[in-house]
Amino acid sequence: MNEQLQPLKKQSRTAKSTRSGTQDDVVYAHIFDAILEQRLAPGTKLSEEALGEIFGVSRTIIRRALSRLAHEGVVLLRPNRGAVVASPSVEEARQIFYARRLVERAITELAVEHATAEQLQELRQMVLEEQACFSRGDRGAGIRLSGEFHLKLAEAAKNAPLVSFQRSLVSQTSLIIAQYESGSRSHCSFDEHNRLIDAIESRDAERAVMLMMHHMDHIDDKLNLDESGASDDLHAVFSHLLQTKKKPGRSSPRSA
Amino acid sequence: MNEQLQPLKKQSRTAKSTRSGTQDDVVYAHIFDAILEQRLAPGTKLSEEALGEIFGVSRTIIRRALSRLAHEGVVLLRPNRGAVVASPSVEEARQIFYARRLVERAITELAVEHATAEQLQELRQMVLEEQACFSRGDRGAGIRLSGEFHLKLAEAAKNAPLVSFQRSLVSQTSLIIAQYESGSRSHCSFDEHNRLIDAIESRDAERAVMLMMHHMDHIDDKLNLDESGASDDLHAVFSHLLQTKKKPGRSSPRSA
DNA sequence: GGTCGGATGATTGTGTACAATATCCTTCGC
DNA sequence: GCGAAGGATATTGTACACAATCATCCGACC
Numbered sequence: 001m002n003e004q005l006q007p008l009k010k011q012s013r014t015a016k017s018t019r020s021g022t023q024d025d026v027v028y029a030h031i032f033d034a035i036l037e038q039r040l041a042p043g044t045k046l047s048e049e050a051l052g053e054i055f056g057v058s059r060t061i062i063r064r065a066l067s068r069l070a071h072e073g074v075v076l077l078r079p080n081r082g083a084v085v086a087s088p089s090v091e092e093a094r095q096i097f098y099a100r101r102l103v104e105r106a107i108t109e110l111a112v113e114h115a116t117a118e119q120l121q122e123l124r125q126m127v128l129e130e131q132a133c134f135s136r137g138d139r140g141a142g143i144r145l146s147g148e149f150h151l152k153l154a155e156a157a158k159n160a161p162l163v164s165f166q167r168s169l170v171s172q173t174s175l176i177i178a179q180y181e182s183g184s185r186s187h188c189s190f191d192e193h194n195r196l197i198d199a200i201e202s203r204d205a206e207r208a209v210m211l212m213m214h215h216m217d218h219i220d221d222k223l224n225l226d227e228s229g230a231s232d233d234l235h236a237v238f239s240h241l242l243q244t245k246k247k248p249g250r251s252s253p254r255s256a
Numbered sequence: 257m258n259e260q261l262q263p264l265k266k267q268s269r270t271a272k273s274t275r276s277g278t279q280d281d282v283v284y285a286h287i288f289d290a291i292l293e294q295r296l297a298p299g300t301k302l303s304e305e306a307l308g309e310i311f312g313v314s315r316t317i318i319r320r321a322l323s324r325l326a327h328e329g330v331v332l333l334r335p336n337r338g339a340v341v342a343s344p345s346v347e348e349a350r351q352i353f354y355a356r357r358l359v360e361r362a363i364t365e366l367a368v369e370h371a372t373a374e375q376l377q378e379l380r381q382m383v384l385e386e387q388a389c390f391s392r393g394d395r396g397a398g399i400r401l402s403g404e405f406h407l408k409l410a411e412a413a414k415n416a417p418l419v420s421f422q423r424s425l426v427s428q429t430s431l432i433i434a435q436y437e438s439g440s441r442s443h444c445s446f447d448e449h450n451r452l453i454d455a456i457e458s459r460d461a462e463r464a465v466m467l468m469m470h471h472m473d474h475i476d477d478k479l480n481l482d483e484s485g486a487s488d489d490l491h492a493v494f495s496h497l498l499q500t501k502k503k504p505g506r507s508s509p510r511s512a
Numbered sequence: 513g514g515t516c517g518g519a520t521g522a523t524t525g526t527g528t529a530c531a532a533t534a535t536c537c538t539t540c541g542c
Numbered sequence: 543g544c545g546a547a548g549g550a551t552a553t554t555g556t557a558c559a560c561a562a563t564c565a566t567c568c569g570a571c572c
Contacts, residue, residue, distance in 0.1 A: 022335065022525085048554070058527045059554090067320070071327050073417070079278065080533055080554060092416065099417040102362050106355075160348065161329070161355040161428075165421045172417075278555085304524070314557045315524090336524060336563055 027055050028065040035074050035085055036147065036171065037140025038178040042087030046075065072168045074175055086175060093176045093223070100169045101216050103162060104150070108196075108212045110157035112205040119156040123197050126152060131190045140178075147174045149193055156200075173219075180223040192218065283311050284321040291330050291341055292403065292427065293396025294434040298343030302331065328424045330431055342431060349432045349479070356425045357472050359418060360406070364452075364468045366413035368461040375412045379453050382408060387446045396434075403430045405449055412456075429475075436479040448474065 031051070034040045046066060048059045055062070066083045069075035076086045088096065126149045133142040147170040154166040192215045199208035287307070290296045302322060304315045311318070322339045325331035332342045344352065382405045389398040403426040410422040448471045455464035 049552095060526055060528090063554095064323070067323065068327075071324075081535090082554065095415045096417055098415060099362075099421070102358065106358050159351045159354060161352055161421075161425060164424075165355070165417075168420075169417060305522095316556060316558090319524090337565090338523065 023057055024061045024064045024068075027051070027057060027061055028068050030055070031065060031069060032074065032171070033144060035069075036144045036174045036178070038143075039140065040085050042085050042175065042179055044085045046083040046085065048082070073172045086172070087179065088172060088176050090180075092172075093180065096169060096172050096176065097216070097220050099165075100173060101213065103154075103166055103169060104212050104216060105209055107154050107157040107159075107162060107166065108200070108208045109205055110159060110162075111153055112200050112203055112208050114158045115156040115200055119152070120197055120201050123149065123152055123156070124194070127190045127193045127197070130193070134190070143174050143177055146193075147171070153196075176223065177219070182222060182224045189218070279313055280317045280320045280324075283307070283313060283317055284324050286311070287321060287325060288330065288427070289400060291325075292400045292430045292434070294399070295396065296341050298341050298431065298435055300341045302339040302341065304338070329428045342428070343435060344428060344432050346436075348428075349436065352425060352428050352432065353472070353476050355421075356429060357469065359410075359422055359425060360468050360472060361465055363410050363413040363415075363418060363422065364456070364464045365461055366415060366418075367409055368456050368459055368464050370414045371412040371456055375408070376453055376457050379405065379408055379412070380450070383446045383449045383453070386449070390446070399430050399433055402449075403427070409452075432479065433475070438478060438480045445474070 031040070031046070040046075048062045048066070051062045051066075052059045066075055066077060070077040070083065073088075074086050075083050077083050126145060130142060130145040130149060133139075133145055150170050151163070151167055154163045157163070192211065196208060196211045196215065199211055287296070287302070296302075304318045304322070307318045307322075308315045322331055322333060326333040326339065329344075330342050331339050333339050382401060386398060386401040386405060389395075389401055406426050407419070407423055410419045413419070448467065452464060452467045452471065455467055
């Protein structure tokens with residue numbers, strides 16, 4: 001399973017800008033990208049020693065990176081049993097999407113208020129890159145860039161706590177998309193992203209929020225959360241045999 | 257400055273239930289409590305070696321605990337320069353309160369929908385404890401318990417990402433209260449908490465949300481964020497001399 | 513006299529060794 | 543043949559030692 005990760009020492013790659021230069025940022029970014037681009041499947045065990053050897057650093061660094069990833073929810077850290085790539089359940093996915101609608105709405109409103117011309121320009125640039133990825137057939141990078149678009153939008157909202165939360169939500173959303181996406185391609189249709197930028201640029205909060213909410217609808221419409229293929233939760237698999245059934249009860253804060 | 261922390265090995269104290277028993281949880285909880293109860297003032301340097309000696313563990317454990325605290329925003333981790341207790345600026349406080357209104361609204365709606373009788377009972381119990389603390393004059397523990405009330409409410413909402421975010425927001429809010437609170441006492445008036453539980457118990461979402469929003473109003477009304485006493489930001493201190501002034505522009509999502 | 517520069521001390525960053533725990537396989541008993 | 547108990551192996555948890563970096567202080571130079 002080691003070949004799925006980039007060898008090492010190539011920090012000029014797509015992996016996040018490696019701002020402060022400290023080693024664990026590089027490791028963090030690489031594993032992060034690998035998970036989001038689905039080069040690491042959900043449930044894969046992340047051995048500290050193996051990762052350390054791959055990246056040429058000690059377990060100390062790996063451990064820190066895994067800790068950060070765990071805090072963001074893309075890695076599950078089981079005490080004394082090591083780390084695995086997270087595999088969100090359907091219920092967890094629902095909770096994440098609920099939170100995401102909430103945050104995206106607020107971010108959109110704030111972005112309409114605070115986004116600078118420069119930031120809007122950067123957003124347009126990101127949409128172009130995203131489009132290029134999908135047309136190139138690089139699905140993994142497309143999912144990742146699509147997520148980074150939403151993260152960039154959060155930065156334009158100028159609210160640090162929301163940015164931090166959004167980072168966690170976007171990461172997990174990407175994981176969910178990678179896991180539950182049904183057949184149809186063209187995920188975050190870049191067209192929607194572009195129209196969203198238009199609305200923000202014209203400072204039309206109402207329209208921007210509407211577009212964002214529809215965008216969210218389209219994302220989870222493409223997922224088949226209702227009939228998840230395989231599950232490792234025995235109770236969920238055999239739930240139809242149990243007497244105390246739980247209703248799915250889709251709860252989306254669209255009316256809020 | 258070492259005497260401000262509890263000696264060690266007293267994990268049956270008020271510090272969080274110490275669930276998994278691992279050492280760093282204990283250390284984390286103790287430092288966390290110390291900060292929230294204002295036994296550690298904002299800006300205080302948190303030396304790894306000193307903390308390690310106090311708690312009788314190695315720097316490895318301390319480092320992990322500090323890392324977690326930094327992720328929650330109550331500790332600032334400066335590369336190569338050590339950790340300090342966070343001291344949120346006025347602008348950061350505003351952003352935190354904005355996010356908190358957003359989250360508290362959603363949590364209240366979800367709690368009305370999902371809170372069990374048992375959870376409501378636990379909430380009432382917490383209000384009693386909180387009340388006891390304030391009447392006993394233990395201001396620090398009062399602030400902390402008041403925060404834990406809001407955290408417990410988040411758990412009743414049954415949305416894991418929101419709980420996690422709320423934990424971070426509540427921690428930082430406590431820090432802000434400890435830092436900016438103006439004269440008047442009786443912070444989170446327990447009465448408001450009680451009425452909130454009533455509304456949730458009667459499944460009256462509209463009233464519960466209204467009470468929660470008023471509760472938020474009362475909290476930041478008690479803070480003097482507009483005329484912060486001292487600041488370490490020179491630009492902020494002498495902003496009236498600068499030509500390009502920034503308007504404060506209070507932005508609260510009350511109309512959302 | 514003030515400021516720049518270098519040496520010194522302290523503190524954090526990283527690697528590694530050892531201990532504790534979980535997992536897996538073998539073996540024993542039923 | 544199946545299940546359970548025990549040990550062997552591998553992996554994580556913790557402590558510690560060394561390297562790198564930063565803050566401070568003192569002296570020299572302008």
